Amino acid sequence: MLLYMDRQTLPNVATRVTTEFKLKQEQYGDVEMYFGYAFAVGAFLWGCVADRWSVRWLYPALVLGWSAMGFFTGLVKDYEGLLICRTLLGFFEAGHWPCALKTTQRLLAREERTMGNSVLQSGASIGAIITPLVMSLMLAGRTEPGVWRQPFLVIGAIGLLWVVGWFALLKERDFTGTSPESEKSSSQPTPSEAPFVSVFADRRFWALVVVVAAINVCWQIVRAWLPKFLIEGKGYPEADALRFNSLYYIATDIGCLAAGAAALWLVKRGWDVHRSRATVFGVCALMTSLTALAAVLPRGWALLGVLLVVAAASLGLFPCYYSFSQELSTKHQGKVTGILGTVAWATSSPCQKFFGRLADQTGSFNEGIALAGLTPLIGYVALMLLWQEPKPAHGAAGVSESVK
Numbered sequence: 001m002l003l004y005m006d007r008q009t010l011p012n013v014a015t016r017v018t019t020e021f022k023l024k025q026e027q028y029g030d031v032e033m034y035f036g037y038a039f040a041v042g043a044f045l046w047g048c049v050a051d052r053w054s055v056r057w058l059y060p061a062l063v064l065g066w067s068a069m070g071f072f073t074g075l076v077k078d079y080e081g082l083l084i085c086r087t088l089l090g091f092f093e094a095g096h097w098p099c100a101l102k103t104t105q106r107l108l109a110r111e112e113r114t115m116g117n118s119v120l121q122s123g124a125s126i127g128a129i130i131t132p133l134v135m136s137l138m139l140a141g142r143t144e145p146g147v148w149r150q151p152f153l154v155i156g157a158i159g160l161l162w163v164v165g166w167f168a169l170l171k172e173r174d175f176t177g178t179s180p181e182s183e184k185s186s187s188q189p190t191p192s193e194a195p196f197v198s199v200f201a202d203r204r205f206w207a208l209v210v211v212v213a214a215i216n217v218c219w220q221i222v223r224a225w226l227p228k229f230l231i232e233g234k235g236y237p238e239a240d241a242l243r244f245n246s247l248y249y250i251a252t253d254i255g256c257l258a259a260g261a262a263a264l265w266l267v268k269r270g271w272d273v274h275r276s277r278a279t280v281f282g283v284c285a286l287m288t289s290l291t292a293l294a295a296v297l298p299r300g301w302a303l304l305g306v307l308l309v310v311a312a313a314s315l316g317l318f319p320c321y322y323s324f325s326q327e328l329s330t331k332h333q334g335k336v337t338g339i340l341g342t343v344a345w346a347t348s349s350p351c352q353k354f355f356g357r358l359a360d361q362t363g364s365f366n367e368g369i370a371l372a373g374l375t376p377l378i379g380y381v382a383l384m385l386l387w388q389e390p391k392p393a394h395g396a397a398g399v400s401e402s403v404k
Contacts, residue, residue: 004127006070029356036349042094047338065092067159074152118260125253214379255312287313291373
């Protein structure tokens with residue numbers, strides 16, 4: 001939740017900021033691009049650190065780091081300051097996923113993880129729902145220069161509360177395999193003792209390279225540009241766009257939880273764990289392609305309805321992906337998550353600049369939005385072509401069948 005509150009504060013006031021700083025669309029795209037590049041670097045770095053250091057201490061340190069950068073964004077005086085703060089925000093936020101996925105991997109059994117990851121990912125929606133509502137209250141009827149700074153200061157300061165809760169709820173033993181949940185998870189037949197380089201020989205890893213790039217291009221483009229698409233592209237007033245932005249992320253939350261519930265339901269109906277996840281992923285990928293329809297629809301209820309469907313599907317992809325990635329390794333989960341995170345941001349970040357340049361050249365956001373929603377289908381094709389379930393190790397067949 002905090003991750004997305006700090007991240008989404010800027011997109012919700014992007015029109016005000018670009019107007020005050022006299023920025024082109026491409027320059028705003030640069031801000032998002034450098035955020036993403038820093039995220040790409042941080043994902044690999046923090047993934048390696050998460051496999052070596054205690055997540056119980058690393059995670060809160062990172063939360064404090066990105067909260068501080070969110071706070072300082074509200075104090076910047078020019079474009080250069082904005083660029084620096086958003087770049088460092090991305091660097092610290094990159095540590096979230098290695099820490100979070102190590103936590104759910106250790107605490108949850110294999111068949112429970114898609115649903116568990118849905119609950120985890122739903123926090124992003126909650127943050128994105130709350131942020132425009134908070135900002136609407138703070139900015140309603142106010143047009144004076146600099147008023148957009150206040151939400152950054154308020155939202156950036158609340159990270160301290162999470163740190164207190166984290167230390168109160170989780171102890172070191174929860175990450176060392178001594179808890180009942182950890183023992184339940186560690187009994188699964190995963191290649192936890194294999195050397196890290198063996199991950200690169202696994203076809204499933206390369207399937208996930210394509211998957212993570214594809215789903216992040218879709219998600220990050222829409223996340224960063226939706227308010228501008230509605231306000232500047234479709235002519236909605238800022239207040240209406242902010243209210244719809246909250247509704248959009250309510251839909252993402254519903255879609256995220258529904259994807260996890262659907263995968264779990266299919267498993268309980270006798271489906272193989274992987275088949276259930278892949279089916280849910282494929283349905284979501286088809287639904288995100290409706291951005292092509294949203295691009296040509298005029299302002300109205302049909303447009304908003306299509307965007308809500310896209311919202312639900314675009315976040316529903318992620319718990320499936322996280323569960324796929326947790327299949328590769330237990331011992332090296334941090335590094336696997338970090339490398340895939342680096343791929344995700346290294347590929348999606350240049351698309352932000354391309355999107356802004358395309359909008360400057362065409363005077364429209366439609367073409368970029370349409371293209372973004374088609375990319376998850378590429379990920380689904382890669383999953384179908386490259387993913388191959390490993391055969392159970394000798395002596396582990398009974399465990400494998402019980403997990404199925």
